[in-house]
Amino acid sequence: MKVLLLAAGRSKRMKPIEDKNFLNFVGKPLIQHQLELLHESGLNDVVVVGGAHNMEKIKDLGAALGVNVEVVEQEDLEMGMAGAVLSAKGLLNGPVIIFSSNDVVEVSALKAIMAAEGADSYLLGYKVSEYFPGGYLEVSDGFVSNIVEKPGAGNEPSDLVNLVVHRHENPAALIAALEAVKSENDDKYEVALAAMMKDGVKFKAVEYSGVWQPIKFPWHILPVFKYFFEKAAKGVAKGAKVAEGAVINGDVIIEDGAKIFDGAVINGPCYIGKNAVIATNSLVRESNVGEGCVIGFSTEVARSYLGSDVWTHSNYIGDSVIENNVSFGAGTVTGNLRLDEANVLIDGCDSGSNKFGAVIGSNVRVGVNTSLMPGVRVGGGSFIGAGIVVAQDIPDKSFVRGSWELKISENKQDVGENRDEFKKKL
Numbered sequence: 001m002k003v004l005l006l007a008a009g010r011s012k013r014m015k016p017i018e019d020k021n022f023l024n025f026v027g028k029p030l031i032q033h034q035l036e037l038l039h040e041s042g043l044n045d046v047v048v049v050g051g052a053h054n055m056e057k058i059k060d061l062g063a064a065l066g067v068n069v070e071v072v073e074q075e076d077l078e079m080g081m082a083g084a085v086l087s088a089k090g091l092l093n094g095p096v097i098i099f100s101s102n103d104v105v106e107v108s109a110l111k112a113i114m115a116a117e118g119a120d121s122y123l124l125g126y127k128v129s130e131y132f133p134g135g136y137l138e139v140s141d142g143f144v145s146n147i148v149e150k151p152g153a154g155n156e157p158s159d160l161v162n163l164v165v166h167r168h169e170n171p172a173a174l175i176a177a178l179e180a181v182k183s184e185n186d187d188k189y190e191v192a193l194a195a196m197m198k199d200g201v202k203f204k205a206v207e208y209s210g211v212w213q214p215i216k217f218p219w220h221i222l223p224v225f226k227y228f229f230e231k232a233a234k235g236v237a238k239g240a241k242v243a244e245g246a247v248i249n250g251d252v253i254i255e256d257g258a259k260i261f262d263g264a265v266i267n268g269p270c271y272i273g274k275n276a277v278i279a280t281n282s283l284v285r286e287s288n289v290g291e292g293c294v295i296g297f298s299t300e301v302a303r304s305y306l307g308s309d310v311w312t313h314s315n316y317i318g319d320s321v322i323e324n325n326v327s328f329g330a331g332t333v334t335g336n337l338r339l340d341e342a343n344v345l346i347d348g349c350d351s352g353s354n355k356f357g358a359v360i361g362s363n364v365r366v367g368v369n370t371s372l373m374p375g376v377r378v379g380g381g382s383f384i385g386a387g388i389v390v391a392q393d394i395p396d397k398s399f400v401r402g403s404w405e406l407k408i409s410e411n412k413q414d415v416g417e418n419r420d421e422f423k424k425k426l
Contacts, residue, residue: 001114002094003043006084006164007031007058007101008051008074013217013349016361016379016396017323019054020102020215024290024307025228026253026271030215032061033228034101035069041110047091048101049074049084081164082178082188085171092171100164104224106210113167119143119204121174121196122167125160127209135162135190137205144203147190160205163212173201218321218359218377219351221305225288229253229269246278255291264295273308290324304357320357329368329386334358336374344375347393351375361396 007021014020021031028036031048038046047070050058055073062069074087085098097113109124116122123144125137131153138146138157148157168174177192197203213224232253236242239256246260250268257275260266264278266285273291278284283300293306296313304317307324315328318336334357338344344356358372361380366372370384373391378384382394385401394400 001043001097001167002045002047002092003038003097003099004085004088004092005031005034005038005046005048005099005101006081007054008049008077008084008087009080009102010051010053010077011102011216013347014215016359016377017218017221017321018361018380021054022057023215023221023305024273025225025288026232027255027273027291028228029061030104030224031058031101032065033104034099035062035065037105037107038099038110041107041114043097043110043114044068046070047072047088049087051077078186079188080186081190082181082192085174085189086178089171089175092175094171095167095169096171098164098166098168102215103164104211104213104215104227105163105165105208108210109163109165109208109212112206112208113165116167116204116206119202120169121193121201121203122206123147123193123203124163124165124208125158125205126163126212127207128159128161131156132161136160137162139205142204144205145197146194149187149190158205160207163208165208217349217351218346219353219356221321222303222319225271225305226269226286229271229288232271240272303355307362318357319353319355321359323360323362323364323380325362326360326364326366328366329370331369332366332371334372338374346375346377 022029048058049072051074055071058071072088074084076083113122113124133150135147135149136151136156136158137144137160138148147162177196181188181192183191213227215224234251234253236254237256240254240258242260243262245262247265252266252268252270254272255274258272260278261280263280265283269286270284271288273289276289276293278295279297281298282295284295286303287301288305290306290308292309294311295301298314299312301317304320306322309325310322311327314330316333318334320334336355336357341354343354344351356375358376360378363381364378366384367386369387371389376390377393379394379396381397383399388402
């Protein structure tokens, strides 16, 4: 059975993260984890729908994995899922599973959708116990009659949230519905499904209650790291160098070339990538630290995602998401707790937690003694000056600096040169 893997989207909700598919978790990009999941499920005929921004990287990845991956480009990203399916219509000549690269599920989800019988199309429904702001399946006798988007708490038509793990036995009927659909919004795919249901095409709900973690907002990145970490083999690579005076607690993955200095403390679950450096008196806990990172002297990294080549020195990085090639000047910190201890908001959206730090894009430099407030987003390619407080989002490629005035007057105090009396009081 063919799989159509959707990987073209560039969600504004994830900004300044450029491409979710190439976020590295325990050393592998997300899309590689998804391709391996498909292979483990027995699905090896894959068409990946990418965009101009990631087409070549997807092709290179498929070649490196030795997987039969065909890649097509979705030119009109505004059409969402409908545009993705239509981009690949020439390759869909038999039953197909449509799968979002940004929904992390277990093998059992794909096995369930493959094994389902008695209908023309099948939609995976995740069983929830509390309200989730997504699309809900309206179900009668196991068959789906409608998809209700964000009905609001108390108005849910069922307890099944629609996941983008769909199987269509006759993709030609889906393509015809997509080509005929009219909608001013980006919901053309869902509107087409509703039209098919009205025309008598049988859709069956396939219930699933295993692992599901979407990546729709930056704060979803940290639980996805923990999921992939739990699945991965733990241990310290032979090519890693761990000093006798270093302390390692709990489960860790430390890759080849990593150096852990005397006095460093690593509290698992932690991933330390290839050639990373964890310096003296630093503390790393519950974090993904990517390849080539330098966690410099007296730095703490807590519950955070760091991509590759993130360099720190005497910093605090808490509950934050940092992409690639980012440097922090000494004394710079990410605030992760509001004074009122309420949930942190990002662009008006509730993160669901009262602890969340900054989201920083690639190729950013931050000067010494700067404070980044909870929930702040810093766009890629930006420079943030020294000694300032950043309490608002920063667009891509910005140069941010503050202004202040030095006041100089006569010093009327004399502390003298002899400190012996003062030492006696210590």
